[in-house]
Amino acid sequence: MDNLKQRVEDIGVVYEQFGKTPIASRVFSFLLLAEPSYKTFDEIREFLNASKSAVSNAINGHLQDGTINYKTFSGDRKRYFYLDLENWKKRVEEYAKKLYDFNNVMEDVLKHRSNNDIEFNNKLKDVIDFQNFLNQKIDEAIRKWEEN
Amino acid sequence: MDNLKQRVEDIGVVYEQFGKTPIASRVFSFLLLAEPSYKTFDEIREFLNASKSAVSNAINGHLQDGTINYKTFSGDRKRYFYLDLENWKKRVEEYAKKLYDFNNVMEDVLKHRSNNDIEFNNKLKDVIDFQNFLNQKIDEAIRKWEEN
DNA sequence: ATTTCAGTTCTTAATTTGCAGAACTAAAAA
DNA sequence: TTTTTAGTTCTGCAAATTAAGAACTGAAAT
Numbered sequence: 343m344d345n346l347k348q349r350v351e352d353i354g355v356v357y358e359q360f361g362k363t364p365i366a367s368r369v370f371s372f373l374l375l376a377e378p379s380y381k382t383f384d385e386i387r388e389f390l391n392a393s394k395s396a397v398s399n400a401i402n403g404h405l406q407d408g409t410i411n412y413k414t415f416s417g418d419r420k421r422y423f424y425l426d427l428e429n430w431k432k433r434v435e436e437y438a439k440k441l442y443d444f445n446n447v448m449e450d451v452l453k454h455r456s457n458n459d460i461e462f463n464n465k466l467k468d469v470i471d472f473q474n475f476l477n478q479k480i481d482e483a484i485r486k487w488e489e490n
Numbered sequence: 491m492d493n494l495k496q497r498v499e500d501i502g503v504v505y506e507q508f509g510k511t512p513i514a515s516r517v518f519s520f521l522l523l524a525e526p527s528y529k530t531f532d533e534i535r536e537f538l539n540a541s542k543s544a545v546s547n548a549i550n551g552h553l554q555d556g557t558i559n560y561k562t563f564s565g566d567r568k569r570y571f572y573l574d575l576e577n578w579k580k581r582v583e584e585y586a587k588k589l590y591d592f593n594n595v596m597e598d599v600l601k602h603r604s605n606n607d608i609e610f611n612n613k614l615k616d617v618i619d620f621q622n623f624l625n626q627k628i629d630e631a632i633r634k635w636e637e638n
Numbered sequence: 639a640t641t642t643c644a645g646t647t648c649t650t651a652a653t654t655t656g657c658a659g660a661a662c663t664a665a666a667a668a
Numbered sequence: 669t670t671t672t673t674a675g676t677t678c679t680g681c682a683a684a685t686t687a688a689g690a691a692c693t694g695a696a697a698t
Contacts, residue, residue, distance in 0.1 A: 356595055359588060361509055363686065374599055379610040383645060393688045398646060419696065420644065427613040431620060440507060447504055451522055462527040465575040472579060472635045479631045483624045511656065531675060541658045546676060567666065567674070 349375055350389075365392050366400040373410060373425045380413065380422035408433055431484050438480045445473045497523055498537075513540050514548040521558060521573045528561065528570035556581055579632050586628045593621045 353375065354368040362370065368390050373381065381389075387397045401423060404410040411426040452466050501523065502516040510518065516538050521529065529537075535545045549571060552558040559574040600614050 353595060353599070356592065359592075365687075374596070374614075375603075377604055377607055379607050394645070395647080395689080396687045399687085402646090424610075427610070427617050430617045434624065444504060444507075447501060448522070451501070455523075456525055459525055459527050462572075462575070466522075469575050469578045472631075475635065476582065476628065476631045479627045480624065483620075483627045487620045487623065513657075542675070543659080543677075544657050547656085550676090569674080 346375060347389075362403075363400065365390065365396045366403055368392075369397065369400045369404060370409060370425070373423065380424040382420045382422060384420075386423065431487060434480070435484055438477055438484075441473060442477045445470055445477065448473075494523060495537075510551075511548065513538065513544045514551055516540075517545065517548045517552060518557060518573070521571065528572040530568045530570060532568075534571065555584075579635060582628070583632055586625055586632075589621060590625045593618055593625070596621075 350368055350371045353371040354364065357367040357370050358364060369386060372386060372389055373379065376389075383394075383397060383401065386401070387394055390397065401410065405412075408426055408429040410423050411429070412421040412423045414421055448466065448470050452463060452470065455463055455466075457463070498516055498519045501519040502512065505515040505518050506512060517534060520534060520537055521527065524537075531542075531545065531549065534549070535542060538545065549558065553560075556574060556577045558571050559577070560569040560571045562569055596614065596618050600611060600618065603611055603614075605611070
């Protein structure tokens with residue numbers, strides 16, 4: 343039944359697309375597949391066959407951007423790490439903010455461009471408008487999901 | 491008036507957030523700010539003070555993912571590269587597809603999980619539903635923008 | 639007070655990435 | 669036909685990333 347290890351690897355590979363390191367991706371993947379869904383540092387380290395430092399750094403990265411979190415149980419000093427699925431929308435929000443900020447940069451660029459290249463300026467304006475529209479829709483979707 | 495160089499650098503730095511290399515980011519930034527909005531390989535290379543190989547790779551990367559394109563003029567064998575702003579929505583679509591695909595991976599994970607961790611499974615289902623909803627909204631926004 | 643435990647931090651090594659510079663290529667010009 | 673042009677590809681190196689292993693730390697248990 344060690345197709346679990348293989349599944350963790352496979353989904354880990356897919357998750358690497360989002361710019362995470364191999365071990366960070368496997369930590370994510372393991373916590374997505376594992377049962378129970380919370381695991382200690384050492385369980386993760388052992389399952390992934392990785393070094394403590396690699397796992398420590400991967401976990402702290404995920405904690406930083408809110409992908410995972412941990413809980414504790416009284417009388418047990420270990421931390422139990424789990425995918426912070428409730429934080430998902432906030433992470434989407436943060437990505438949306440990045441797009442929004444860059445859109446402001448483009449808006450500023452447009453404002454400073456001369457009138458010699460109307461064609462380009464118009465297309466740039468279209469892109470900016472589209473992105474604003476899209477960002478609005480994304481915010482809207484997040485709000486709607488929240489009020490459930 | 492070489493605050494243009496500085497602006498290209500500054501916006502280049504911002505654009506690096508989206509995972510592009512320094513030179514690729516500066517190529518984008520230059521083509522966003524430059525007038526006219528299309529530039530030859532050598533104009534880019536010279537403006538950025540970079541090597542031909544670096545510029546060649548950056549340009550080909552951008553061509554690959556549709557960020558830039560080029561046009562030619564008869565009697566001039568140079569290619570004139572420009573930001574392919576009309577392709578913006580397609581690139582957004584492609585990113586949305588990545589999210590959609592990963593959502594299917596998570597859907598598959600959910601299907602295979604046991605019933606021992608209902609809490610986690612429910613949250614996972616929420617995330618999946620939210621992502622589907624969001625992807626739908628994104629597609630919708632793209633369609634709406636298209637029919638203008 | 640000492641030991642154990644759960645991680646963290648500090649080297650260090652191995653890849654990987656990003657880029658320069660030079661050699662190369664294919665098409666067009668002369 | 670040779671030469672020029674507009675890039676591309678190759679070689680190699682420097683810097684950054686990733687991860688291992690071992691030393692370290694601070695809180696908790698004994």
